[in-house]
Amino acid sequence: MAPPKTPQAVVDKINADVNEALRQSDIVQRLAQLSAEPIGGTPQATAAYMREEIERWHKVIKAANVEARLIDARKDAMEATAHRWPEEGLTRVPYWVYSDRDLYEEEQARIFRGPTWNFLCLEAELPGPNSYRRSNLGAMPVVVTRDQDGTLHAFENRCAHRGSLLVLNESGEARDIICVYHNWSYDLAGNLTGVAFRKGLGGKGGMPAQCRPEDHGPRKLRLETLSGLVFGTLSARRAAARAISRARDRRPHPPRACARR
Numbered sequence: 280m281a282p283p284k285t286p287q288a289v290v291d292k293i294n295a296d297v298n299e300a301l302r303q304s305d306i307v308q309r310l311a312q313l314s315a316e317p318i319g320g321t322p323q324a325t326a327a328y329m330r331e332e333i334e335r336w337h338k339v340i341k342a343a344n345v346e347a348r349l350i351d352a353r354k355d356a357m358e359a360t361a362h363r364w365p366e367e368g369l370t371r372v373p374y375w376v377y378s379d380r381d382l383y384e385e386e387q388a389r390i391f392r393g394p395t396w397n398f399l400c401l402e403a404e405l406p407g408p409n410s411y412r413r414s415n416l417g418a419m420p421v422v423v424t425r426d427q428d429g430t431l432h433a434f435e436n437r438c439a440h441r442g443s444l445l446v447l448n449e450s451g452e453a454r455d456i457i458c459v460y461h462n463w464s465y466d467l468a469g470n471l472t473g474v475a476f477r478k479g480l481g482g483k484g485g486m487p488a489q490c491r492p493e494d495h496g497p498r499k500l501r502l503e504t505l506s507g508l509v510f511g512t513l514s515a516r517r518a519a520a521r522a523i524s525r526a527r528d529r530r531p532h533p534p535r536a537c538a539r540r
């Protein structure tokens with residue numbers, strides 16, 4: 280079997296050489312010992328042999344496909360059973376809920392990055408100006424700070440350059456935050472204030488002239504405090520703000536001091 284478009288003269292030459300080789304006495308003898316038939320004896324014999332082989336392999340592939348479909352169907356059935364809610368109802372939480380990747384992603388998006396307030400830390404954990412504390416918003420690392428004026432801020436604890444952690448200690452004091460990797464710096468409100476080699480070096484590299492560092496800080500959170508607890512959200516929706524003010528209204532009144540008799 281020659282590749283398509285092989286010139287006929289070449290095919291004839293190869294066939295002639297093969298037939299010549301098959302007539303050699305040592306090859307004839309060896310084939311007889313093996314009780315084998317030469318398949319290249321004639322083009323017709325080769326074609327017949329190839330047809331048989333193709334048919335045989337078609338059967339093998341068909342059987343394998345059927346088997347693969349059966350395996351897939353079994354897998355689908357197992358997954359469907361595995362994700363079925365128990366008949367007892369909401370009084371049972373099945374184990375797959377805790378490890379399902381899609382549920383996890385939805386939880387991060389709707390609860391932690393959605394219009395909800397998430398507890399970050401206590402106000403008391405930021406005792407004075409220029410203090411910071413690490414926290415989390417679901418899977419997102421967050422740093423909460425109190426700036427020099429006493430105002431609280433929170434932003435994603437990831438450098439705007441390559442995403443490495445900005446603050447490594449659990450808590451501490453600092454006037455600004457400097458990424459340990461390539462020295463980009465931030466103020467305590469999470470604004471990018473310094474970019475190392477912003478103008479490049481020796482006329483090479485650097486940021487484009489129109490680049491504005493203030494547009495490239497980490498994601499900032501809105502903050503609210505309630506009875507000394509600090510809550511943060513990425514959402515700008517009003518509903519989240521209303522939830523905090525409703526919680527404020529429902530706060531129990533502080534106990535009255537007992538009058539001495």
Ligand code: FES
Pocket residue numbers: 438439440441442443458459460461462463
């Ligand atoms: S990763 Fe922070 S400066 Fe490069």
